[in-house]
Amino acid sequence: MLVIDSLEKRYANNDVALKGVSLELRAGEVVGLIGPSGAGKSSLIRCVNRLVTPSAGTIALDGVDLAHVSGRGLRRARRQIGMIFQEYALVERLSVMENLLSGRLGYTGFWKSWTRRFDGKDIARAYELLDRVGLAGMENKRADALSGGQRQRVGIARALMQEPRLLLVDEPTASLDPKTSRQVMRLIMELCAERGLAAIINIHDVVLATQYLPRIVGLKAGEIVYDGPAKGMDAMVLTRIYGDEDWTAITRNVAAAEESDEAAEPAAQRSTRSGPADAAYSLAATAVMAQAVTP
Known part of the structure; x- marks a missing residue:
């Protein structure tokens, strides 16, 4: 689905962000991207x-080389990327809706969007x-009236409006806070599984990454x-x-997170979560919420 081959990126100041990066993602595969600051994670995304043009290499999305396509072809290709x-x-200043x-916008066009002429x-x-995503009934709220977790959920929903095949997620x-972070990661993983989406998630929290992401790619110096x-x-x-450090606490937390997830899996399969914060993670609860909303 996505094949990155020998990707390089050198900026105008001669800083080299990526050095021959090669990576493949299958349809529906989710990958966590970790590494120290300046490792090239954001440059890769x-x-x-x-958003930036590679200096060398290829980025093939369903056979289309994103590294060299331009104009209308690039706009069409970007429709597949959330x-x-x-x-x-x-x-x-705009509402959630x-x-x-x-x-x-990639389908509707600027002028129809400007005049609010959206398809039913x-x-x-x-x-x-x-x-x-757990925001039923909040469609008319302004974005600046939302909490951080709610804003991130709007961002997730907006990306899915494109009906993409690939999600690029930058430090979600x-x-x-820790609780909301877990909820957002759980939501992203569930949505990817439901829709068969591939995703690259740039994330600093190693424990969170290992708890939710089955495959990890570590970058260092590009x-x-x-x-x-x-x-x-x-x-x-x-x-x-990351370099030399005492990683005892981190590896202990990683192991504990894996044990916790294994123990919690049967309960998750029974969809026994409750409360407004977790309602979005149960399909059954979502269906009940949907009945209460009249578009």
Whole structure:
């Protein structure tokens, strides 16, 4: 689905962000991208969605080389890529619904969006996604009236409005408290599984990454130094990625998180979560919420 081959990125000041990075994602596969600041994680994501132009290499999404396509071809290719930003990137003065519908700009066009001439199917889909991410009934709230966790959920729903095949997620939990971070990661993983989405998630929290992401790619100085299962994240691998440090506490937390998830799995399968914060993570609860909303 996504094949990155020998990707390089050199900026105008001669800083080299990526050095021959090669990476493959199958359809529906979710990968966590970790590494120290300056390792090239954000540059990799920005090259994939062409916010920056690679210096060399190829980025093939379903056979289309994003590294070299331009104009109308690039716009068509970007429709297949949903982006979730660290700082949410919402238009603060617009409502939640208007922010969601902006995710259809690649299909609707600027002028129809400017005059609020959105397709009825797009509006219905927006209501459906608001239900799914736990924001039913909040469509008319302004974005600047939302909490950080709510804003991130709007960002997730907006990305899904594009009906993408690939999600690029840049630090989705960096501005969130620990509980909300877990809820957001759980939501992203559930949505990817439900819709068969592939995703690259740039994340600093190693414990959170290993708890929710089955495959981890570690970058250091623009090169991949680890690509393997989350359970392989031991002290030796962490040292390879981040450098010398006492990783005892981290590896202990990683092991504890794995044990906790294994113990909680049967309960999760029974969908026994309760309360407004977790309602979005149960499909049954979401269906009940949807009945209470009239578009």
